[in-house]
Amino acid sequence: MKLLFFILNILLCQTITAQFTNTEVIAKIKTEPLDDVISMIGTATNTTEIYKSLTYKMSVFRTDVNNNVSTTNQEGRFTLETNETKELSTTTINTNEQYKIVILLLIYEDEKIVGKDRVSFNEKIIEKQKTKAVEEDADDGIELKGIVIEETKTKPGKDFYDFFYNSYTLNQINGNKIVAVYEKLSFGRSTIIQVKIEDNLIHEFLGKPDLEYLEQMSKIAIRKVYKYFKDQKKQKKDIFQY
Numbered sequence: 001m002k003l004l005f006f007i008l009n010i011l012l013c014q015t016i017t018a019q020f021t022n023t024e025v026i027a028k029i030k031t032e033p034l035d036d037v038i039s040m041i042g043t044a045t046n047t048t049e050i051y052k053s054l055t056y057k058m059s060v061f062r063t064d065v066n067n068n069v070s071t072t073n074q075e076g077r078f079t080l081e082t083n084e085t086k087e088l089s090t091t092t093i094n095t096n097e098q099y100k101i102v103i104l105l106l107i108y109e110d111e112k113i114v115g116k117d118r119v120s121f122n123e124k125i126i127e128k129q130k131t132k133a134v135e136e137d138a139d140d141g142i143e144l145k146g147i148v149i150e151e152t153k154t155k156p157g158k159d160f161y162d163f164f165y166n167s168y169t170l171n172q173i174n175g176n177k178i179v180a181v182y183e184k185l186s187f188g189r190s191t192i193i194q195v196k197i198e199d200n201l202i203h204e205f206l207g208k209p210d211l212e213y214l215e216q217m218s219k220i221a222i223r224k225v226y227k228y229f230k231d232q233k234k235q236k237k238d239i240f241q242y
Contacts, residue, residue, distance in 0.1 A: 021211075024048045025080070027056075027107045027115030036096065042089040042105045044115060046080035053079050055108045058089040061166055063100040066146075069169045093121065102162055106211065116211055118159065146174040150181050153191060156207045156214060157183035160193055163218035171222060175229045183207060195221045197228055 021027075024047055032039040042058045057075040074089040093101055100122050107115035148168055150161045161181045168179065175197070182194045191207040203221040208214070 021113055021116050021209075023114075024050075025052060025054065025107055025109065025115040027105045027117040029058075029103055029105050029117045029119050031119065034092075037092045037094055038121075040091050040093065040103050040119070041087055042074075042117075043085055043087050044078070044080060044107050045085040046083060049082045051079065051081060052109065053077070054114070056088045057106045057108070058091070059104045059106075060091055060093075061100075061102040061104070061162065062097075063102075063165070063169070064098070069166050071166070097122065104162075113211055118155075118162075120158075147178045148181070149178060152181060152183040152193070153185070154183065154207060156209045157181075157191060157193055159211060160207070160214040160218055163215045164195070164221055167218055167222045168225070171226070173222075173226055173229060175225070177229075177232075179225060193217070195225065197225065200228070202228055 026045040026047060028043045028045070030041040030043060032041065040060075042056065044054065044056065046052050055075065055077050057073060059074075060072045062070045072091070074091065076088070078086060078088060080086060088105075091103070093103075100120070102118065102120045105115075105117045106113055146169075148165050150158075150165075152158050152161055164181060177197050179202075180196045182196060183191050184194070186192045186206070193205055193207045194201060195203040202224045203217070205217050
């Protein structure tokens with residue numbers, strides 16, 4: 001445990017020196033209801049007195065109850081004069097869609113994230129549908145596969161879950177045990193994010209409001225989860241052969 005806190009303190013110190021987002025350049029996704037659709041407008045604001053040359057990426061993730069994910073991206077280069085606000089990209093979503101939808105806007109300067117914003121829709125609807133599907137499958141005695149549940153408390157926890165869940169789905173891991181992402185309070189105002197398979201702790205780290213860090217943690221967690229299921233399959237095969 002002391003070693004874990006030592007590592008976490010190192011990571012925390014590294015964060016202090018890292019570049020903060022939404023300080024010099026502010027990313028913002030504006031929403032405008034239009035009849036049966038919602039228009040999502042990605043914007044950027046230069047709060048400094050310095051001319052900025054930047055790039056952006058605006059992604060829309062749609063996830064259905066079966067964990068199928070579709071992604072659309074819009075990206076490009078742009079410039080901002082001092083204290084200028086500019087619209088970068090626009091996308092629309094149907095208010096009747098039965099998907100979990102996450103819109104993520106990232107703004108880069110010299111390949112570093114300097115601005116970010118995220119909005120989501122229908123998360124509660126999808127979670128209810130997943131719970132119902134799990135209960136029905138359990139009653140029918142059907143083996144559950146590819147289920148990932150979330151119990152996070154903060155925005156960094158939610159951001160990590162989105163990275164992890166999308167990667168889990170895109171890599172088609174489809175494990176036969178439920179994978180859970182938990183977040184619990186730690187010392188100060190920090191939190192600990194955990195990835196578990198049943199009662200087995202697969203990966204644990206300090207939550208931080210840094211998308212690059214959270215994405216890197218999700219990649220590490222995915223590798224460990226993949227190895228866990230691969231080892232379980234091998235062990236089961238060895239037992240069967242024995």
